[in-house]
Amino acid sequence: MTISPCSAELPGTFGEAMPFLCKGAVITLQATLGGSVLAIAIALPVGLMAMSHRGAVRAVARVYMEFFRGTSVLVQLFWLYYAMPILTGFQLDKSFAGILALGLNLGAYGSEVVRGAVRSVSRGQREAAIALNFSPYHRMRYVILPQAFIGMIPPMNNLLIELLKATSLLSVITVADLTYQGRLLVNSGSDQLIVFALLLLIYFLFSYLITLIMRFVEGRAARMVGRDGPQGRPRRAWRSPRPRRPVPSVEIPSVEIPSAETPSVEGAR
Amino acid sequence: MIRFDKVVKRFGDLTVLRELDFHVRPGERVTLIGPSGSGKTTILRLLMTLERVTSGTIDVDGQCLSHMKRGDRLVPADERHLRRIRKKIGMVFQQFNLFPNMNVLRNITEAPVRSLGVPREQAEEKARELLEMVGLADKALEHPSRLSGGQQQRVAIARALAMEPEVLLLDEVTSALDPELVSGVQDLLRDIAHRGDLTLLCVTHEMRFAKDISHRVLMFDQGRIVEDGPPEQIFSEPAHQRTREFLQAVLDA
Numbered sequence: 001m002t003i004s005p006c007s008a009e010l011p012g013t014f015g016e017a018m019p020f021l022c023k024g025a026v027i028t029l030q031a032t033l034g035g036s037v038l039a040i041a042i043a044l045p046v047g048l049m050a051m052s053h054r055g056a057v058r059a060v061a062r063v064y065m066e067f068f069r070g071t072s073v074l075v076q077l078f079w080l081y082y083a084m085p086i087l088t089g090f091q092l093d094k095s096f097a098g099i100l101a102l103g104l105n106l107g108a109y110g111s112e113v114v115r116g117a118v119r120s121v122s123r124g125q126r127e128a129a130i131a132l133n134f135s136p137y138h139r140m141r142y143v144i145l146p147q148a149f150i151g152m153i154p155p156m157n158n159l160l161i162e163l164l165k166a167t168s169l170l171s172v173i174t175v176a177d178l179t180y181q182g183r184l185l186v187n188s189g190s191d192q193l194i195v196f197a198l199l200l201l202i203y204f205l206f207s208y209l210i211t212l213i214m215r216f217v218e219g220r221a222a223r224m225v226g227r228d229g230p231q232g233r234p235r236r237a238w239r240s241p242r243p244r245r246p247v248p249s250v251e252i253p254s255v256e257i258p259s260a261e262t263p264s265v266e267g268a269r
Numbered sequence: 270m271i272r273f274d275k276v277v278k279r280f281g282d283l284t285v286l287r288e289l290d291f292h293v294r295p296g297e298r299v300t301l302i303g304p305s306g307s308g309k310t311t312i313l314r315l316l317m318t319l320e321r322v323t324s325g326t327i328d329v330d331g332q333c334l335s336h337m338k339r340g341d342r343l344v345p346a347d348e349r350h351l352r353r354i355r356k357k358i359g360m361v362f363q364q365f366n367l368f369p370n371m372n373v374l375r376n377i378t379e380a381p382v383r384s385l386g387v388p389r390e391q392a393e394e395k396a397r398e399l400l401e402m403v404g405l406a407d408k409a410l411e412h413p414s415r416l417s418g419g420q421q422q423r424v425a426i427a428r429a430l431a432m433e434p435e436v437l438l439l440d441e442v443t444s445a446l447d448p449e450l451v452s453g454v455q456d457l458l459r460d461i462a463h464r465g466d467l468t469l470l471c472v473t474h475e476m477r478f479a480k481d482i483s484h485r486v487l488m489f490d491q492g493r494i495v496e497d498g499p500p501e502q503i504f505s506e507p508a509h510q511r512t513r514e515f516l517q518a519v520l521d522a
Binding site: 122130131136146 | 317359
């Protein structure tokens with residue numbers, strides 16, 4: 001019989017904690033997903049706006065980026081959840097306020113990623129597209145962006161992990177996420193060490209999951225532009241087992257030992 | 270077809286073209302030669318609207334490249350005006366610049382489909398004919414990165430021709446190729462050139478090739494035309510000391 005990791009029948013502290021932590025983990029995942037979608041949906045247009053040849057458009061993008069990068073997510077969260085109702089009389093749902101704050105904040109960082117990736121596409125590509133009389137929109141859509149996409153993935157991976165971890169701030173406005181549930185368990189007497197260890201583990205698993213997904217996407221994107229994916233040369237370099245050289249054998253004082261046998265250490269056979 | 274009138278191009282403090290005047294007739298094939306930095310490539314880039322003139326005007330088919338009429342006034346050209354003129358001009362680059370996110374066939378069909386509105390099937394049919402012509406019919410579904418430099422450049426030529434330009438600009442198209450691949454590309458261009466009707470502007474350091482394809486050779490130095498004449502004359506009895514020196518240096522290399 002298999003027991004679900006969220007089961008209350010797990011032994012000791014685990015049985016006590018896991019049902020609550022699982023509930024919190026779902027909320028954390030939802031917030032991460034919502035925040036990611038929003039952040040990416042913001043990053044793409046704002047990143048492109050930041051490169052517009054119209055000064056006013058650039059200015060709007062810059063103001064947004066600087067403002068949301070330059071202020072704390074937590075404070076933004078307070079504004080959206082506590083201060084907004086006072087100013088506008090409109091109370092946001094707390095999960096929604098959380099997702100909004102995360103999306104806006106990480107979207108600002110993401111815009112910078114998009115801008116950098118688009119600028120890194122070689123000038124020759126843009127010029128070839130002009131020479132073929134593509135419209136500015138088609139240039140971006142069919143030539144530049146598909147090539148820029150692959151460059152966005154590794155920094156986006158970082159941002160999404162940042163976003164995952166930042167969801168723990170939602171516990172401050174009493175969203176019942178993973179961190180909130182963990183704190184609650186500890187306050188009601190569960191073993192601190194085990195609960196906090198579980199929190200670490202779950203956050204880590206989620207962030208690793210994000211990395212795996214992004215690696216997969218990167219591999220697909222790389223193949224589309226005919227390049228090696230993340231499994232390409234740089235990684236293979238440290239992954240492949242180094243050929244074991246019988247280095248130590250040189251160090252062995254070879255006076256006593258017949259020289260013919262010295263190099264034959266296990267690795268060399 | 271193409272007229273340069275007192276064209277000046279400066280990059281910062283550097284003056285690349287100094288009051289340049291010249292004229293290319295429809296169907297004429299002109300080769301631009303001269304030391305590097307003499308402004309040859311800049312001329313092609315200005316025509317392709319990759320750069321803007323500092324002063325002076327360029328006309329293509331009677332239309333001004335940099336300005337357009339709005340009412341009675343001349344205003345800087347907008348994107349639509351530029352695209353109308355670009356339609357007549359194609360360019361092949363030294364570095365090929367094939368799109369790595371598309372296979373060979375898509376590289377050729379994408380522009381006709383997106384910017385001319387040709388139906389995809391028709392564009393593909395045309396592309397396959399062009400690939401046949403450049404000798405790469407079997408590479409249609411290959412990825413550009415799997416082709417040799419020479420093959421990539423031939424695809425780039427097919428891609429430019431798919432837009433049916435009236436003027437084709439060749440910017441040192443064999444300079445980035447391994448020596449043994451140069452002749453294949455040159456033979457192809459020779460065929461295309463001798464088919465007629467295309468107006469050709471070609472920047473090259475391959476003097477034999479220049480001689481084969483062009484009606485006229487312009488020798489540039491320091492942003493000016495030093496000598497202008499048929500290839501036979503320029504290559505066998507150049508009138509100017511500067512041309513003689515240049516040809517000497519190129520032929521010795």
